[in-house]
Amino acid sequence: MPGGSALLGETQKMVLGTNWKLPVENVCGDGYHLGWAHAGAMSAVQSMDLTGLNVGNSGVDLDGGLSVAGMNGHMVLSALDGVSGYAFYPDPKPILEYLEANRQTVIDRLGEVRGKQVWGAQVNITIFPNLQLLPGLNWFRVYHPKGPGQIEQWTWAMAENDMLEAVKTQILENQCLTVGLAGLFDNDDGDNLAACTEQSRGWRTAQMDVYTNMALGRSGKREGFPGDIAAGLVSEHNQRYFYRRWQEHMMAETWAEVPTYNINSLTAQEAEHA
């Protein structure tokens, strides 16, 4: 919406015994962990469909979402139904009314696909390397590395400024319930991330490659979008680009050696003309 977004409430800070890349990977592309890692929370609060993702991932719909990556390490994971961002609200009605009342404004501003299908849907945005935001579940998060195997995770609730105060209050409340310090979803991830970090410290494990081959070779361009795009929320497409970008940074001797690719084609044209 034209009014922009703002963060709500106090900063929610927690220490996690994990390598900083794992929580980024977890949110940038890992749609399939939902039905397993968060099965307990999903069985407790899910009120709407999210591209068929459910406990056990039995009904996944690959046409219902996009994994958009390759934009200099930035990534988007998006459902395309325009409402599923609020699938984990026990009572999504007031927010669905807000979406319906403002849909046309957003379509006029951002076009059909973004206005009708993306706005309001579950959208995970990653700004490389360590900033993530989820319009929909409505949180904004920064991971601060605190030395090997430790991070501080800072989270805020986020709402659009054009929303009524009652809707903002509901968003803050639901963000705290789902991904707050005692969040039903968030309290599943921390321990998994710590366990992954711990296991990877073993001598034998450290000799092995990370396996991120799901849906390899099934991506391409799509009209109206930047980046390299794979279908669906269940894929390791975004994870591959995330690690690739990190590797590019690690291998480069100077900033000039860090490549630029797949950014928004309009911006690229402007750059050529300049």
Added chain:
Amino acid sequence: MLDRPLSPPPVEVIVAVTQALHCEARLLDNEDFDGWLAMLNEDICYRMELKSRRFRADRSPPLPVGPGVIFNEDLGRLKLRVDRLKSGFVWAEDPPNFIRRAISNVEVVARPAENEVRVHSVLIMHRNRIDGTTRVLTAARTDLWRGEGQAWLLAARDIVLDHSVLPDSNLNAFF
């Protein structure tokens, strides 16, 4: 909060309520969630707010829709959390963590209604997870307990967590 007692509550009330606090801690340590839920009044308000930490001279106005919460639960929501814990899908609690609660600084204060008392207490929670991972959390609690027939039931709990950065990966435990 400064409570000015009308007059001290009867000693048997103090004993009964203090016993209830200890019993509650033991039930939760043993993951007897149904036993714990049975100690709650049906209109319970169970809250832990996110705390601001500002410079003393900071006069900025309160946040527009409030600070946010860690817990803001009624009985239904507490049951929902218990259902999640019992679902068998909460991997962070499997194998079970070793949790021990110690309750201290108990102050039982009379209220105008005879069957109600305000109770201040301090909770120290020791949690052990995955061999060497041990965390100690402390919190202050201000409760409202209500006498219902033979039992004292918890009607409200306001929890203040003493950590601006939570030193643990979750708050699956009740305070």
